[in-house]
Amino acid sequence: MDIIKINNVGFGYSYIDEDSNKTMKTETLKNINLNIETGEFVAILGHNGSGKSTLAKIMNALLLPDSGEALIIGLNPSNESNIFEIRRNVGMVFQNPDNQIIATIVEEDVAFGPENLSIPPDKIRPRVDSALKNVGMENFALANPAYLSGGQKQRVAIAGVLAMKPKCIIFDESTAMLDPNGRKEVLDTAIKLNKEDKITIILITHFMDEATLADRVIVVNDGQAVMGGPPKSIFSQINELKALSLDVPQITELAYLLSEKGLNINTDILTIEEMVGALCNYN
Amino acid sequence: MQLQLDGVNYVYSEGTAFEKKALGNINLNIGKGEFVAIIGHTGSGKSTLIQHFNGLIKPTSGKVLFEGADIHENKKLLKTTRQKIGLVFQYPEAQLFEITVFKDVAFGPLNMGLSKEEADVRTRNALEIVGINECDFEKSPFELSGGQKRRAAIAGVLAMNPEILVLDEPTAGLDPRGRDEILFKIKEMRDKLNITIILVSHSMEDVAKLADRVIVMSDGHIVMDGTVKEVFREVGALSKIGLAAPKISYLMKALKEKGFDVPIDIYTPNEAADIIYNLLTRQKSKSGGAK
Ligand SMILES: Nc1ncnc2c1ncn2[C@@H]1O[C@H](COP(=O)(O)OP(=O)(O)OP(=O)(O)O)[C@@H](O)[C@H]1O
Ligand SMILES: Nc1ncnc2c1ncn2[C@@H]1O[C@H](COP(=O)(O)OP(=O)(O)OP(=O)(O)O)[C@@H](O)[C@H]1O
Ligand SMILES: [Mg+2]
Ligand SMILES: [Mg+2]
Numbered sequence: 001m002d003i004i005k006i007n008n009v010g011f012g013y014s015y016i017d018e019d020s021n022k023t024m025k026t027e028t029l030k031n032i033n034l035n036i037e038t039g040e041f042v043a044i045l046g047h048n049g050s051g052k053s054t055l056a057k058i059m060n061a062l063l064l065p066d067s068g069e070a071l072i073i074g075l076n077p078s079n080e081s082n083i084f085e086i087r088r089n090v091g092m093v094f095q096n097p098d099n100q101i102i103a104t105i106v107e108e109d110v111a112f113g114p115e116n117l118s119i120p121p122d123k124i125r126p127r128v129d130s131a132l133k134n135v136g137m138e139n140f141a142l143a144n145p146a147y148l149s150g151g152q153k154q155r156v157a158i159a160g161v162l163a164m165k166p167k168c169i170i171f172d173e174s175t176a177m178l179d180p181n182g183r184k185e186v187l188d189t190a191i192k193l194n195k196e197d198k199i200t201i202i203l204i205t206h207f208m209d210e211a212t213l214a215d216r217v218i219v220v221n222d223g224q225a226v227m228g229g230p231p232k233s234i235f236s237q238i239n240e241l242k243a244l245s246l247d248v249p250q251i252t253e254l255a256y257l258l259s260e261k262g263l264n265i266n267t268d269i270l271t272i273e274e275m276v277g278a279l280c281n282y283n
Numbered sequence: 284m285q286l287q288l289d290g291v292n293y294v295y296s297e298g299t300a301f302e303k304k305a306l307g308n309i310n311l312n313i314g315k316g317e318f319v320a321i322i323g324h325t326g327s328g329k330s331t332l333i334q335h336f337n338g339l340i341k342p343t344s345g346k347v348l349f350e351g352a353d354i355h356e357n358k359k360l361l362k363t364t365r366q367k368i369g370l371v372f373q374y375p376e377a378q379l380f381e382i383t384v385f386k387d388v389a390f391g392p393l394n395m396g397l398s399k400e401e402a403d404v405r406t407r408n409a410l411e412i413v414g415i416n417e418c419d420f421e422k423s424p425f426e427l428s429g430g431q432k433r434r435a436a437i438a439g440v441l442a443m444n445p446e447i448l449v450l451d452e453p454t455a456g457l458d459p460r461g462r463d464e465i466l467f468k469i470k471e472m473r474d475k476l477n478i479t480i481i482l483v484s485h486s487m488e489d490v491a492k493l494a495d496r497v498i499v500m501s502d503g504h505i506v507m508d509g510t511v512k513e514v515f516r517e518v519g520a521l522s523k524i525g526l527a528a529p530k531i532s533y534l535m536k537a538l539k540e541k542g543f544d545v546p547i548d549i550y551t552p553n554e555a556a557d558i559i560y561n562l563l564t565r566q567k568s569k570s571g572g573a574k
Contacts, residue, residue, distance in 0.1 A: 018421065047458045048430025095429065095456065096374060097325075146301070149525070150325030173429065176455040177373070179324045179485050180527035206430075206458055209530070247459035250488065250530050250552050257556035263563060272534045280541055282563055 003168055003200050004036040004059055004090075008068035011054060028054050030223040031068060038167070041194045041201045043211035043231075046220030047245035052204045055220065056170045059202070060090035073167060088117065091161030093174040097153035106148075106156050107132065107141040113164045124163075131162040134197070135189050151182025158189055168200035169193065175210065187213060208235070208249045212270045219244060236268040251275050284348075285479060286313040286336060286368075286447060291345035293331055305331040307503045309345070313447075316477040318470070320490040323500030324525030329483045330373050332500065333449050336481070337368035366395055369445030373452045373483070375436035379424035384415065384435050387424050391443040402442075409438035412468050414461055429456045437465065447479040448472070454489060466493060487529045491515060491550035499526070512548050531555050 009032050012025030028051050036042055046052050057063040058070055061077035073089050075082035094100055103109035107128050114124045132138045135155040145153055154174055161169055171190060175183040187210060193199040203214060211217050217234040219227035221244050227234060235241070235248045238256055248256070255269040255278075263282070269275050293306040305328050313319055323329050334340040335347050338354045338361045347354050354364045369391075372378045381387035388409055392402035410420065413434035419427065424435055433456050440448065448469065454462040470493055472478045484490050490497060490511070497514040499507035501524040507514050515521070515528040518536075529550040536547045538559075545562065549555050 013426065015422075015426070048434070048456075048461055049428040053428060146303075173456060177325075177452065177485075179525050180487065181525040182325055183485075206456065206462075208459065242460070245458045245460035247463075251534065254531065254534070254552040254555055254559075257552055258560060261556065261560045263560060272530075272537055275534055276537045276541060279538060279543070279559065279563070 001038050002035045002071075003038040003040075003073055004034075005071040006032055006034045006055070006058065006068075007070070008033060009058060009065040009070055010067035011058060011063060011065055025066070028223050029058070029065075032220075032224050034218055034225045034228070036168075036200060036202065039194070039198050039200055041191070041213070041215045042203070043214035043217045044202060044204045044220060045206075045208075045211055045217060045246055050220045051223040052220055053172055056092065056172050056202070056204060059168075059170060060092055061086040088164050089167045091164060091166040091169045093154065093157050093161060093169065093171045095173040095176045097150045097157065097177060100157040100160075101145040101153055104144055104146075106137065106143050106145055109145060109156060110159045110163050113160055117164065127163045127165070128159075131159040132156075134162055134193070135159045136185075149182060150178045151185040154178065154182065154186050155189055158186070158193075162193075166199065168202065170202040170204065172204045173206065175205070175207065183207075183210075208247050208252075211235075212249055219246065231270060232268045235270060238267070284312040285315045285350060287311070287346075287348040287351075288335065288342075289346040289348065291335060291342040291347065293328075293335070293340065294343045295331075297343065305503050306335075306342075309505060311498070311505065311508075313479060313481065315446075315479055316473065317496060318473050318480045318494050319482070319496045319498060320494035321481065321483045321498045321500060322485070322487070322490060322526060327500040327524075328503040329500055330451055331503075333370065333451060333481065333483060336447070336449055337365050337370050339365075339370065366443060367445055368447040368449060369440035369443050370449045371437050371440045371451060371453055373455075375432040378436040378439060379432060382423060383421050384424050384427070385410070385420040387435060388438045388442050391439055395443065405442045405444070406438075409442040410435075412441060413438045413465060430458060430461060433457060434461065434465070445478070447481065449481045449483075451483045452485065453482070454484070454486060462489070469493075487515070487527055488531075488550070491529045499524070511550065515550060516548055 009029055011029040012027050014023055014025055017024045044052050061083045064077055070077055072086045075086055077083055077086055101109050110128045110131055111124050114127050132141055135158050137155050175186050190201050194201045205211060212231045217231050218225050235252050238248050249270055251272060252270055255265050255267050258265045259267050265278055269278060288309050288311040291306055291309040295303040295305055321329050335342060341355055349364050354361055379387050381390055389402045389406040392405045415434050437453055469480055473480050494511060497511055498505055518528045531552060532547060532550055535545050535549045538545050539547055545558055
């Protein structure tokens with residue numbers, strides 16, 4: 001089943017044209033089509049301004065399509081009575097770890113979502129505890145977020161989303177500001193939530209290495225989905241990706257360089273292990 | 284020395300419950316034309332440190348000297364120092380405030396007393412370097428995507444033609460092409476105009492590719508200071524403080540463990556490709572010769 005269906009969705013932001021003084025609309029999403037299966041781990045790539053964050057906001061009903069149809073967990077956001085249920089089920093984690101945490105105690109911050117859902121206090125406690133445990137932050141329940149590292153703050157932000165018991169989490173460049181350890185903490189958490197808790201994960205990123213972790217990669221260009229497939233089939237198209245302002249992981253780039261020099265090496269190698277294997281068996 | 288920090292300490296919210304010692308006894312010299320990278324775990328003090336360079340933060344104790352003069356000696360000196368040392372903030376929202384992108388970038392040059400014509404030329408040039416399209420010039424900076432905001436913030440500092448360019452995570456949120464193009468332009472500014480570059484980054488790959496010198500911060504202190512090779516050689520020490528070496532060096536290490544005769548202090552795909560190619564073709568011609 002598809003947890004998210006985006007059918008021919010068009011979306012533009014309104015602005016006032018200086019010359020004519022008329023209200024105009026940008027063409028940000030142009031009849032975009034894509035589906036995300038329940039339980040999938042999907043990476044979304046695309047140039048700056050291609051429409052990824054806009055698409056993410058359509059997916060959790062922060063923005064509504066101007067045309068076409070979005071169906072999120074089977075619900076149409078154009079029907080206002082569905083919006084609450086969609087937002088509860090599709091959580092978002094953003095780029096800046098400092099902007100996402102409001103409370104001065106970690107567990108209060110995590111409880112914020114369920115409190116807003118008017119869940120009775122005795123039911124909130126277990127949710128908060130299990131969310132913090134899920135992201136490995138249970139020992140920081142009483143800590144002040146100001147004293148956490150970036151990766152830890154992002155894990156608290158993820159716990160805040162988890163406490164709403166969502167079916168899907170969208171990470172909009174949630175690792176962009178993190179050091180290598182913090183990035184790994186967040187990605188490991190995303191993988192765990194996907195594998196163990198069957199939460200659908202949508203990872204928007206500019207790190208090609210992160211996209212190799214996904215089941216499927218979707219490339220957005222100028223408001224349309226222009227490529228889609230498993231990481232190996234996407235990253236073996238280096239020229240197409242470069243034309244779309246993207247790149248391949250460094251290990252894949254190395255495979256290309258070696259094959260360009262005339263070595264007989266597959267150019268869909270993504271990881272260090274695969275590369276070591278290929279070079280050990282080289283003859 | 285162009286820029287010098289002498290025994291700098293910094294404490295946030297001193298004397299309150301939120302007191303936080305962010306920098307401890309920093310001593311640092313940076314010479315004209317150097318390309319210095321600063322790396323360190325989140326919260327290690329990088330942003331706090333670089334905000335000292337142009338006087339946005341005043342040390343709790345210790346001195347910051349630009350071309351030998353204490354920048355906090357008087358207001359006038361502080362002002363001229365800020366014009367010569369351009370700083371791109373980690374979060375572009377902190378930097379963008381004008382009603383249009385064009386006005387935002389032109390603000391610096393106009394504020395320095397340039398004529399409107401001169402400021403326009405610099406603004407267009409800076410916007411072109413960072414890849415902002417003409418159709419976005421009249422937009423509000425807040426209507427830009429995340430990566431576009433960052434580009435605009437970088438342009439605003441480039442337009443001031445600084446003598447020292449300090450960039451705090453300038454490539455976070457940029458698409459791969461934007462990242463490569465902007466970093467290339469920055470490197471070119473150093474090579475052609477001898478502008479000093481100070482780059483804070485979590486991308487070990489970018490650091491290895493660009494910097495001459497790498498400063499490593501941990502818990503408010505400088506814990507390493509050396510060339511790219513000297514610093515990234517210390518993989519164990521780096522991983523202990525939340526960092527890593529560039530990806531390719533882990534491949535080289537894995538190959539060495541499998542018995543390949545390769546150096547492990549290799550940090551870019553291009554270098555690795557040359558080494559692996561030479562190794563494999565040499566092996567082949569040897570085994571070919573034996574037959
Ligand atoms: N509030 C807004 N008003 C007007 N235009 C906007 C607004 N927000 C975004 N846009 C425009 O919509 C387009 C898509 O923006 P979006 O933020 O979805 O891009 P993105 O793919 O997430 O980019 P990035 O990689 O830089 O984060 C851009 O051209 C942007 O300038
Ligand atoms: N305004 C502030 N008030 C109190 N403490 C602060 C403030 N700004 C930063 N700190 C603290 O000072 C320390 C150093 O922060 P700084 O922002 O310099 O780190 P950083 O190395 O730039 O981290 P990152 O990689 O996350 O950008 C951290 O512990 C941080 O929580
Ligand atoms: Mg975005
Ligand atoms: Mg910082």
